[in-house]
Amino acid sequence: MKLQPLSLFVKHDGQSARSHATCVYRCGDACSQEVPNTSGNEYFGDVVRAAVTRRRVLHGGAVAALGIGASTVLAACGTSDSATGAQASASPTSSGGSELPPPPRGLDFEPVPPNTEDAVRVPSGYSSDVVIRWGDPVLDGAPAWDFSNQNAEAQEQQFGYNNDFAGLLPIEGSPNDHLLVVSHEYTNEPAMFPGYDEENPTEEQVRTAWAAHGISVVKVRGNAGDGRLVPAGSEYNRRLTVTSEFRLVGPAAGSDLVRTSADPSGTIVRGTLNNCAGGVTPWGTILSGEENFNQYFGNSDQVAEEPAATRLARYGMPEGASRRAWERFDSRFDVPSEPNEPNRFGYIVEINPWDPASTPVKHTAMGRFKHEGATIHVTDDGSVIAYMGDDERFDYIYKFVSAKKIQQGNGAAAMRHNMTILDEGTLYVARFDGNSPASEIDGSGSLPGDGAFDGTGTWIPLLRATADGAESLIDGFTADEVAVFTRLAADEAGATKMDRPEDIEASPRTGKVYCALTNNSRRGVDDNPRVDEANPRNENKNGQIIEITDDHTGTSLTWNLLLVCGDPATADTYYGGFDKEQVSPISCPDNVAFDPDGNLWISTDGNALGANDGLFSVVLDGPRRGETRQFLSVPVGAETCGPIITENRYIVCVQHPGELDDATIENPASHWPEGGDAQPRSAVVVAWKA
Template identity: 70%
Template sequence: MKLKPLALFVTHDGKSSRASITCQYKCGNACSHEVPNTSGGEYFGDIVRSAMSRRGLLKSGAVAVLAVGAGGALVACSDDSGSGSAGGSTTAAAGGGEAPAGTAFTAVAPNTEDAVVVPEGYEQAVVIRWGDPVLPGAPAFDFANQTPQAQEMQFGFNNDFAGLLPVEGQPNTYLLVVNHEYTTEPFMFTGYDPANPTVEQFQTAIAAHGLSVVQVKGEAGTGRLTPEFGPNNRRITANTQFLVTGPAAGSNLLKTTADPTGTRVTGTLNNCSGGVTPWGTVLSGEENFNQYFANADQVTDPTVAARLKRYGIEGGASERKWERFDPRFDLVQEPNEANRFGYVVEVNPWDPASTPIKHTAMGRFKHEAATIYVTDDGTVVAYSGDDERFDYMYKFVSARKMMPGNGQSSMRHNLTILDAGTLYVAKLTGDEPDQIDGSGKLPSAGRFAGKGQWIPLLRTGEDGKAESLVDGMSAEEVAVFTRLAGDKVGATKMDRPEDFEPNPKTGKVYVALTNNTKRGEEGKPAADEPNPRNNNKNGQVLEIEDEHAGTGFTWNLLLVCGDPAAADTYFGGFDKTQVSPISCPDNLAFDPHGNLWISTDGNALKSNDGLFSVVLDGDRRGETKQFLTVPKGGETCGPIIGESRVMVCVQHPGELDGASADKPASHWPDGGTSQPRPSVVAAWKSGGGRVGV
């Protein structure tokens, strides 16, 4: 079929469609505040280009290792029992001929429906919703009568990352592990007064954060999943105890009244995306934690105040007013509490009694996620982006090797892998920097491309002792104030680096750069080759050919997103008249065929957010097709792409300005006059069969 760009996508006069109330509760209105990174580090055009070592660079198709991320977990271990044969019908590709395997579906048109819309010949259904029971004894969800005790046993609010782990010995049975990023109280409670929340609303919101672990059972012949009470079902909340490991454990920077040892933290906050490790645990990134802390304007120590500001912590009362009920959210009373959030969290979903871990060796910033690549000698490489305008891309290379197997001894060992190794930050250079003028015009080579270097910041030894590799900062300071370390070494300022995903088939690494409308403003960094547009409303996707355990890489932009009819977009060189419009890439995943899938957040093209497939190789490289859209006001998160099903998390459905629980703008997923509920959704081919084949 031939996709025709809609007329409404031709102009670029809008910004992200995310509602202001979503910004208010999701990220603390980050876009309306001053950019936290005011460092005077080297800008792209000032970097001296040097020849980067390419020794050991992995070539496409030469990777014989396991790479697992949000989508890689399914590539590596999905069995999709009862999914039917591979003989399903195929759909002609946009440019004629057969679509590559995994992308043979009829693209969904942009829309503003209050529904999940899937391609012709596909079905979809909710797997689990906010308030559904997770633990035995949980009461049925009652929107009008919520309690903290019930929420602690029920599925949390605003699901983001999702991981699906097969249960050994039980065909078509999985553990579904889901993050609950944030709460939007005006959509949780009728009659909510933002100036005067109640203690019960506070406690319910605390319980609605964190993660859920729930067993799900597949249905033979379809992709439907049904929750059930399994022995590993668990709720982790903002009241759950976490163990701190790595160089900051026991530091004076982490000690509080409640935890004078600096080794135990109560809760996890704003858990955004994540990743599934090859050893069977789940990593979760603590992102916009800054918004939960109050009274930064009363902090008088100039060093502490500067550090808080660099992390976007400023002002008086917090939006949720949690400081009224718990002193840990008041920086005057507990100045170190904010230092205890912003880490990669690791959860062992196979042991509901285990204590989750916060890994300080991987640095502290607004972790969108953390995803794993394992080299052929067992070295673990963890990639993570700092989701802030003009912030940085990082990777952690382990000193320890992964131990294969799923026994207790290997799990104990592998749970320590992310505590010893080297933390790096990225610096990029372009091949044709003089041709970048901020318009998005392609350089003469016909693509945006260049080289890069990983700059070491922190090295943590096998004995737990750490060495700072940044002048003027101690090891503890680098671990806790990693953004300042990146500033000092002149890392490249990116356009909101969010999800990283290594491709299990090729070893190439992909990064979603969501947007940055501050790019090119007076006093802010101008466009550069990896971030080629000023006033960047639609974002781009970066492709990296990395040395993984080494320090060199090459890069190119796979996509420069937006309306394909606009001059400032690029789809890997593919014919732009044959692709779906895409805006604000957020989460990434891979299907079993090696195609990239992208979910979006804040579509600036006046359409609902969605999920897209992208061909990476061959003469259709860059072909982008929309597979589904989520309901109005919602965000597409946590994609999982398997043989027989596609899964997404639908976050904040119905969150539109002017709407609230008293005046709902959406009634998805239950219909009628019901309140909208964040939910996990599965989609599959009618009658069974392989997705996109």
């Protein structure tokens, strides 16, 4: 079966159609803001690279200050009701016509066609169910959810809003039981509170929103006979919110840059904000990325002195009052009143879900930026590497290489040691160099003469933290300045500006690293940065997946683009060399995950091809490399987040269902998951083979 071309409903006007409501409440309307990265790093192709003589010598070695430059506007993918039912063939053939070998284990499902249904769709022969949704009880004694009568006291005991990352940890000795750890990225108050006045929110509404952010820990039990997971009361269950206590560790802890009137020690922070993706560590803890934290602070334009003003601007701090007006009810969100409070957010958070009385930590050695998340790879010698993306237009890819080795075992001593691994090590930022002539990277998405977008790269050291202290590896920066203002240090290092680097994960089978670059529709437009081989399309509305072969503990890498996403019927897409007539169309990759057999899975955020978002499998090796199949689709207006793929379960977080610009509480765009005339509620979903 051949795919039907999607070009009939793809928008080709260079404009995105994503819900403005999502932009406003998830990322502080970054779509309409100037890009924070105004550094002058320019990208040089091979034709001129040999003539480059400027070199920057860092403490960790000499590097060429080669990047790309200037500013742009965040791409925002949209949906259209005109999506049609194209899908991959169940029995694809090679380009020569011969039948291919069977798909890898676990990938032999019939793909779900693109659609705009207000439902979760799974392949024939599979079933799905909701595990837990916004407002469901987490703590014992939590009141029943009441949409019309929400309050902070109730929400602090209930499952939070807009679930994103999900981690599933087996409970030893109880094979059917797991801890489900879920982040709650952001709130959309007009969709939460009947009669909400954006100009004058009430204190109770604000405090309820504080309680709807954060992280939930919930024990879930497997259901006999199928793949369902059912919440179960437990001593492990926990809610972390905007008012919970966190501890700063690493080079910035105690620095003058993070001290406030409420915390003169600079070590104790109230709350975590905009928790996006994350990772499960080998020692059984959870990492969570604080992403668009800037939007919660107000009145940064009242800070004019330098270098404070430049630092605030580099992190996209909004001018004037914040959208949610939190500063009216807590002065720590008013930048002029507490100028260091924003410096206490934007880190990787680590929580120990096995100890509900423990204080989570924020790892400043891993840098401060808009963390999509962090995932861990352990080398054969026990070194721990964390890969991270800064989810902003034209920002960077990072890694952290631990100085300590992992300790095996799950005893208390091993846990204490392993929870300090991310405090000591070296933080790097990536530079990617293409190996094709610059004239062949013309912005059209056409493959260069060698048949691949690929090249080499370098990890540029920024910061080294040890038990004896920390050392800046960037001239002109102190160690705590690199930890707190990492973006500025990476600008100085000459890192490569990417098309919104989001989730990054290393394959547990091969060690190759995969990063979702979601989109950037302003690439190459007007005075914005032009293309390079790692980001090869102008007006990139559909994104790409970069595959990195890394010297994990070293500074060298090679790379190629596995997928250049979008309509398979158009010339500017690439599916790993696989026949594009036999793939499911994929757009705007966001999160990546691996199944037990080493296959790549991708969830999407904002499908620019007109259909609902979904979960996709991708074959990485052999004659089927690049074959992409849609396994699942989510309801109208929703995003697919937090995929977990096990031997017998497929878990995703369905975020912001029904979040369309013309939707209101009185006239919802979605009624998922309850149906009828119910309000939409974000939820965790599990699917299984029936």
